Amino acid sequence: MAKPISFFVHHQGRGHAQRTMAIVRELPASQPVSVLTADPSLFDGFERDIEIVPLPNMIGAPVPTPALYDQPTPAVMHCVPLGLAPMRQTMRRILDHLDDRGTGLFVIDVSAELALLARIASVPAIKIRMHGNRSDAGHTAAYDACTGMLAPFDARLEQPDYPDWARAKTFYSGGLCTSSQRRDDRAEARRALGLPAERELVVAITGGGGAGTPYAPLTMAARAAPDTLFVTVGPLHREGHETDFANLVNHGWVSHTSDYIAAADIVIASAGDNTVHEIMRTGRPYICAPEWRYFDEQQRKAESLAAVGAAIHLPRWPGDLEGWRDLLERARALDIECQRGLHDPHAAARAAGWLMSRMDTLWQEETRQGRRAAPQVSIAATGT
Template identity: 85%
Template sequence: MAKPISFFVHHQGRGHAQRTMAIVRELPASQPVSVLTADPSLFDGFERDIEIVALPNMIGAPVPTPELYDQPTPSVMHCVPLGLPAMRQTMRRILDHLDDRDTGLFVIDVSAELALLARIASVPAIKIRMHGNRGDAGHLAAYDACAGMLAPFDERLEQADYPDWARAKTFYSGGLCTSSEHRDDKVSARRALGLPLDREIVVALTGGGGAGTPYAPLTVAARAAPDTLFVTVGPLHREGHETDFANLVNHGWVSHTSDYIAAADIVLASAGDNTVHEVMRAGRPFICAPEWRYFDEQQRKAESLAAVGAAIHLPNWPGDLDGWRALLERARTLDIEHQRGLYSPEAAARAAEWLQSRVETLWRDDATGAPQPVAVAANAN
């Protein structure tokens, strides 16, 4: 019987859950799988038979006293408020589950603290890698505590400041895109969406993890390029003073963003993992406008994309007509050949195969092929 694999899935946005489902689909049907998350609804309709464990949602839980609130956060941790029953319940539920199921591998997407908890609890853990300024003590300790890291992107997008010792224990799956349905042809995509065939189209899109695409800068873009059609997909952030233009249309939430990406001449989007890999799959000039994220995750990812020539990194939205005209001209001349290979259709399967191999290797004795106990000397410390 295969050792179970358990996943912790952060419930902010949809990306963590979608990535988990893409990988779990590729695991053998005989592999026991469980998912621990504070939002089980993210897995509604998932076709694979897995166990879902609901965790308390600790976001916004009040610290009961001022003195507890004033206690400093340890340098090796990021979010560990004191006195929260919901946090104790979460940790207990996780540990009880790992113990009851005799979990062989705990895949964490994402939490540095849970990587440390897993090591203390004697459960081998795999941490999903994300971009960002993560050289702090908490992230380095989590990397050190894990039995490996899984980077769901191409190794060419790795940051130069990621430590060599951590890189050596990291598996790069290639660009993992969680959207399975897509079109390659621009004409068929435009026809399916009812968009004009003979006009330059810029698609601006954002996912569910942030505040939405800022609408005011797009109104300036529409005025700067009146012959271009700007189409927005996903949530918008409006300030209330914007002037609408006929060449700026809002489509809101849609079921297949990949159709819009295929229909575009230029894509303007944030640096969310799946969005990036959808654009790389389609091969479209990409203006990457990172949203604010903890540890500058999206800024660093946009920098990595720009460094290999796969995108234009847009740290600040243009506020004037000439700025938009210059930006659009840069995008028109972007060589999309630099995007080639940054998306991998086998990424989810490669990630699943690697996780399967890790749990088998970790629990197999080299001589007999069966788990064997190894004596461990007691540590008086």
């Protein structure tokens, strides 16, 4: 029987879970799969038969004493407060599961600390790559500890400062879009959404991982371009002093974001992985307004998109009318041919195939011959 593949899925936002489901769908039906996550509801309705292992939600857990709280964080770790029972329970549950199932590959999306834990526990790990300023000791150690990294984007979007030794152990799946729905035709999408057929349409999109699209700057956009219809999708961040305009309409949460992307003449969106690749798949002028994320993840991704000409990087929302008019003109002039190929319709299948190949490479002798005599390792001899 094939060794199981276990996934750790971070529960912030929806993207980590959606990416995992897209990849798992492409794994062989006979491949045992388990998912460890602090929010099992992210996998409600998933059609594949997988084992879900609920983990404690450690976010916000109070540290018991001021002295424990004052202890400095080790350089090779990011978030390891002392004295937390939920943290011990999480680590124990993960280790017990990996041990009980005999996991052959642990795919981590995402946690630098769990990559180190997997190596200490003698479990081969794969880390999902994300953009950002990740040259710190924690990320470097995690990359070093893994048997490989999976980058769910095109190699052309790689950061120039990503070290060569890490690049050599990274598999680039191509742009992985987790949405199965698609409607590319602009006119058809507008009819389906009840939007004007001929009016210039700018769609501003925010996903579930942040605070929402800032509404005040969009009111300035509506004033700057009164003949353009601005439609927002997803949550909005309101400050309470904004003036509404007839050409600025909020559609809130929607079930098919891809329809709005298809309907748009220009898309304003953050740099979330799935949003980026939905836009690349459809091909629309893209103003990338990165949201704050740890390690400047979205800023670096926006820089990479702008470097290949696939988007306009918007580090700061315009606060004046001329700033908005200039931005919209730049978007209208963007050559969307630069987006071609940054989405790969087979990316999830490529990622799944690579995971299976890593499993085969790491375990093939045991698989072919059963347990056999292996090189004897003396822990004492390592000097640790």
